[in-house]
Amino acid sequence: MAFSFSPQAVAEYQRLFDTCVINPDRLPEIKPIVNKILSGKSRYEAMSNKLGIPWHFIGITHSLEAGCDFNTHLHNGDPLTARTVQGPKNRPRTGTPPFTWEISAEDALADLANWNDWTVPGMLFKLEGYNGYGYHSKGINSPYLWSFSNHYTKGKFIADNVYSPTAVSKQCGAAILLRRLTETQAAPVEIVDRQSLILQLGETVTFAPTRVVEKARELQKIMNLAGAHLLEDGKAGTNTSDAYQRFTGNFLQGDPRRV
Template sequence: MISFESLKSEYERNWANLEIRPSRLSDANAIARKAINGKATYQQIERLTGVPWYFAALCHYRESNFDFDTYLGNGETLHRATTLVPKGRGPFATFVDGAVDAFRIENFVGAHDWGIARILFRLEAFNGFGYHAKGCNSPYLYGGSTLYGPPEARAGKFVRDHVFDSNHVDSQLGTAVILHAMMSLDSSITLDGSPQFASRAEPEDDAASTIVLMQQALNKLGANPPLAEDGISGPKTRAAVSQFQQQNGLRDTGLLDGATVGALTRAAQSGPTGPTGDVSRIMKRLEDLAQLLRPPVGGVTPATTTSGNTLPATNDPISLFERLFSLVNKSAPMPGPVTLTPTSPAPVDQLKQVVDLLGTLLNRDGKPVLGQVNGALGETIGKMLDGKKTALGIGGSLITALLSSVTASPNAGGLAGLLGTLVSAVPGLGQFAMPISLALTAWGVLGKMEKWAQGTAPPPKPTT
């Protein structure tokens, strides 16, 4: 599995042994001078993001050959939304604005480790780690040095997607080669950016567990070619995400935004789904809830679930709620390299478990206070929620559906920016919020029916 720790020593060894080929030295120095000429602009990016100016210059060289009229993330023009991954970015007023956006997407903003190993790892991630499987150093890093190409080293290049030619030598100079030349011309580049505390996690490391989960989900859904489950959102992963978004009616960005994470989680648990926001599916769940909460003609055994599992006693509400939230939490993505397996419960099954627990709450040892339904949580809470459950449930369902359809955008302001922040902070929000909202709606509807059956409903308001 590709990870920074597994490659760190290799990067450090290669950097110590890097030599620019004499035939390429003048070219390397010419490119290095171009990079240094743009230092003032790159330093603006550094002040806004914390990303070293020389790192921004290296990305700019490989992505668009120092063209300041392009988006740093993929080299497309600044003046219209991008059509290559990452898609839909921009337009941007300045090169600096686009660069800040690109570095935010890559989780570089707020990073602390800018030592040589981490720099080379991040640079290679832009292009992908496929060369390691071919036993060849990446030309994206080492092109023009003795570490790539004969007679000192192996050649090879991915001449197009998924096609590797072992005899092809990339003629473009690598980013490590340009950095080496820049350091010989600008003594301010010292590469002393290693973190003070080695145990501090970098932003891309924090995101890796979610990315692994999504790569597993995409593989389960038939990603072709299969993705390496490495926690790195490289070109192949973004292409697979883009395809999933197109197939499921999501905004096509190639990025794992909150709406995409939620949709992928649902699809991996229950199979391929249609576009998000399908009202018919919400109505079907409401009907299922009504059926589950309606006692059968022959009586009901509230202490047993539909699967035969015994529930906690109704006189222990704390245990009931602990059980409820433990079931709900199982439907949300968990940190760490979680493996998705076919045995994972589908969302509908989890919904039934939650409803079964609510059904148990609806029986207070045969002693209704406000009525079996309305007084399910006791006199105090029952009175507090009396007449409000339906409105709260419908409102929660609508808000959850809205949040699930929002794509987070760092450039968005106002309400859109707030919603984008929420869905990004809580991936898969609808997986646990929607079932609770729907259950609350059904509970409120049944409570109203109970009042009419008992004759305790308020009389209709007189009309004039």
């Protein structure tokens, strides 16, 4: 099943961002990366104004894909002197090389033209999508987002469709760069409040005291961050429904007590 921007995904992205702890020994490596993004801010802002995409999303993508090198394609870091060779291949589709960075970047970001959710979850969903959602099937958080933090230890695709459970990413994750940009007040972020997350996700969870459901587990985690004290067992039973009622005023779908 394809990974989608579901209420469960929204809640998970926000929870991971809220509980993210950057590995202290990585901070000396992260600082120059952030500074390099900031050094290109004026060009990212110009592209942001044209496309309606946050400048820091563009800058973070440029950092991960091309090391913030304005002589390379935003798609994948290939030289602007020709169309892309690595995937995605033969981009930009129109025009004649050599390309300007702006022309190439507009082509790379074209698929985001109709995306308008630039909250933290919306941004992380699209950042992860730039690299692919394959890590969900491996049961780990994507290093493309979470490398250099408490949310990632090991496991990496070392080639297309080739996964190594022991390989460790040496690249700083996109979510960590976003955290540092926001922690230093360099970039704004739109955070989804926990009350909204609980309501949005909770309305997709059905009262089921004996069945383990990952959506229910995510709801328990989000409610615990907001002050509940639940066993995160994935069983949407009486305790979980009671906690949901305290936050939202109603019990879970399927609970006989629901109004």
